[in-house]
Amino acid sequence: MANYRQRGDTVHTNNKQKNCYMVDNLVGEPSHNCYNNQQCQCSSSRYDPNSKVYFSSNSNNKQHVPPPIATNMDLLNSPAHSLRRSYSNVSDDDDFQTVSHKKSKQLNNLMHHNNRSQLSHRQQHVNPVVNNNLIMNASRPITPLTSTNDMNIQQSRQQQNITTASTRFALTRYxxxxxxxxxxxxxxxxxQVKEEITKHVKNVYQFDIEVANCRTSNFKCNNNELDILLYLKDSTSFAFLFDQTKWPxxxxxxxxxxxxxxxxxxxxSLIIKNxxxxxxxxxxxxxxxxxYPEVKNAIRMKNKFGNxxxxxxxxxxxxxVRQDILDDKKLIINYITYDIDHYLAPINVLICSKCCGLGHFRKQCPELSETCRTCSQTFQDLKEHHCSSDPKCKHCNGDHTSNSMKCPVVKDFRAELTRKILSNNNNRAPFSPTTNNKINHQYNPSDFPPITSSWPQVDNPMMSxxxxxxxxxxxxxxxxxKLCETxxxxxxxIVDKNVHDMIIIKEIEHLKILDKKFENDLILLNTKTITQDNLTKRNDDILKQLLLPVLEDILKFIIVMNKDNSGRPLDADVKSRFELYRTQVAKTSESKIFN
Incomplete structure (x- = not known):
């Protein structure tokens, strides 16, 4: 302590005017010229109506306030933890990560350092007598001040968790x-799965699908089952394979x-407004x-209260179809016109699988023990842990798991991450001259002169x-x-030609089979024709040799029987008709046409 007091006296002797000015500037109070040959005599007091405590400071004390970049930034007599990581091993800063680029981190956290320094500065100016009274009288209502410190620390830690890893995780997932x-x-x-699906779609549908990755999983499988997850690069490939009938x-x-x-x-997806x-x-x-038959689902959106x-x-x-609807910018349903807009999905939050912390991967986790995502208990080996299955969040102590998206802390983290990504992407917005009340900086256009014109090009033979x-x-x-494309x-x-050649060869083989079948049918027809000719010839012989003589005899008998007792014919036309019949039969046997 003596060394510390001596060092404090030395620092105060060398830099007392500078320190006094910097402290007053950070607190937001007017600057006082406190320099003299002995010691600083500044004093100030303030009454807090919430805690009913007088806050006073006197520079006669040997413990002086260092600049905000010094290491002495701990809160005096406060139940809140320090915003800086302690040097001991006993620390619960789960979100701490080793940062190699200290300059960039100091620039990014300038606002938070100033806020913390202001709060710490006011705490350190408390009179030691008053602090002792606060310790002895624990029943005094100091809750508002303590809750304010806890809230500031929680907000600062949450903002520190918005790391490059969480931003990259939100932007580079599948x-x-x-x-x-x-x-x-x-x-x-x-x-095999990737190659066969790509080849099948290429050969059958003449379409090229873009595969981003393909991996295996047996998380929900039985003993002999295997799941293969196929990730695609673009929406066209995803929509094509979404139809399961197009798979092999x-x-x-x-x-x-x-x-x-x-x-x-x-x-x-799209959003229909109003x-x-x-x-x-x-x-x-x-x-x-x-x-639009291509619409798979229509979902009514809800707010954070479930309405x-x-x-x-x-x-x-x-x-x-989606692009056509976007080009039209409207949708007419039941004679009512609705506006159409893009659907922006929520950002993915990076949650550590080891400690359930936000903003870092498992391999970057600073914790030595593992945390159960259900009951939030920490163990060296989770395999030896028998979970009670009673959900308890590590972040808010709610009745849900620590990696649940309905956790208020996770929701706030997602909102902050969304703001950061949108602010990084919004580079075209002009910077308006505004004043920041927290850090007391004002934009001055004269501090940012316009960029000079580019240097003239140097005529160098080597560069030419x-x-x-x-x-x-x-x-x-x-x-x-061009050669590769050709x-x-x-x-x-060549591939198409080979395919067409195979088709032509198959058609020629089919024609040969048909020709051979036609020849067999022709031979069979000739055989049947010969058989029919023989049968016809035999029938002609029967007609000439049997039927015609029998018919002659019948005609003669009828002519004889057509006479009466006197020898006169009973029917004079019978003989003429029978003569006509006999003539027709004779012509028929001779293959003559008659009328």
Whole structure:
């Protein structure tokens, strides 16, 4: 302590005017010129009506306030934890991460350092006598001050958790949910699945799908089952494979099934605005699906309190239909025009699988023990932990798991992360001259002069040659690209030609089979014709040799019987008719046509 007091006296002797000015500036009070040859005589007092305590400061004390960048930033006699990480091992800063770029972190956390320094500064000016009275009289109402400190610390920690890892996790995850395929054996590999699906779609539908990744999982499988998750790059590929009828019947010679249907991503969704809350939503959905059969679902959106709002989300299975609706910018349903807009999905929150903390991965986790996501208890090995199955959140002590998205802390973290990403992407917004009340900085255009014009180009022969070489390489690259495209088209032409040749060969073989069948039928027909000719000839012989003589005898007998007792014919026309019949029969036997 003596060394500390001596060092404090030395620092105060050398920098007392500077320190006094910096402290007054941070607190927001007017600057006092306190420099003299002996010691500073500044004093100030303030009454807090909430805690009923007088706060006073006197520079006659040997403990002086250092600048806000010093290490002495601990709160005196406060139940809240320090905002800086202590040097001891006993610390519960679960969200602490080692930062290598200290300068950038100081710039990013300038606002928070100033706020903390202001709060710490006021706490350190408390008279030691008053602090002792606060310790002895614990029944005094000091809750408002303590809750304010806790709230500031919680907000500061939450803002520190918005790290590069959480931002990168929200922006670089797979944008489309996977198509899950389940096999009854574990012999199928991800490369076989990816290659066969791509080849099948290319050969059958002449469409190229873009595969981002393909991996296996047995989380929800039985002993001999295997799930393969297929991630796609673009919405067109996802929408194409969303139709299960376009998948091959077998993959790698194995049967498969779809344990679940992939959820439709935001890239295939739209928002309908100003939909009345009193309409029949089932009828509204039915009209949308009749108007656009590609609409899979229509969902009424809700606010954070679970109440219906005037926004309706529609999920489509076609990128072309979605783009057409966006181009129209409106949708007419039941003679009412509704505005259409993009659907922006919530940002994914990075939650550590080891300690359930926010904003870092498992390999970056500073904790040594693991935390159960259900009951929030910490153990060295979770395999030895028997969970009570009573959910308790680590962040808010609520009746839900620590990685639940309905946790208020997770919701606040997501909101802060969304603001950060939107602010980083909004680079085109002009910076207006505004004043920040928290850090007392004012924008001055004179501090940011316009950028000067670019330097004039130096005529250097070597640079000219390098530029010529670069231009030549660029032309070679373009030529190689054209050659590759021509080669690809030629290979496709060869493949199509082989396919058409196989079709023609199959048709020729089919024609040969038909020709052989026709020859057999012709031989059979000739055989039947010869048989019929023989039968006809035999019938002619029977007619000439048997029927005609019998007919002659019958005619003679009828002519004889056609006379009466006097010898006169009973019917004079009988003889003439029979003569006509005999003549016709004779002509028929001779193959003559008669009238």
């Amino acid at each position: 944008p489309f949910p996977p198509h899950i395929v389940r096999f009854n054996s574990k012999t199928v590999t991800v490369n 019947t077998k993959i790698a010679g194995e049967d498969y099934c779809f344990p679940s249907l992939a959820s439709i991503p935001p890239q295939l 939909v009345n809350l009193n309409i029949d939503f089932d009828e509204f959905s039915f009209e949308i699906k009749n108007l 219906n709002i005037k926004l309706v989300k529609i999920e489509l299975t076609s990128t072309k 040659k390098l530029n010529d070489v670069i231009n030549g390489l660029a032309q070679v690259n373009v030529t190689l690209g 080669n690809r088209k030629f290979e496709q032409f």
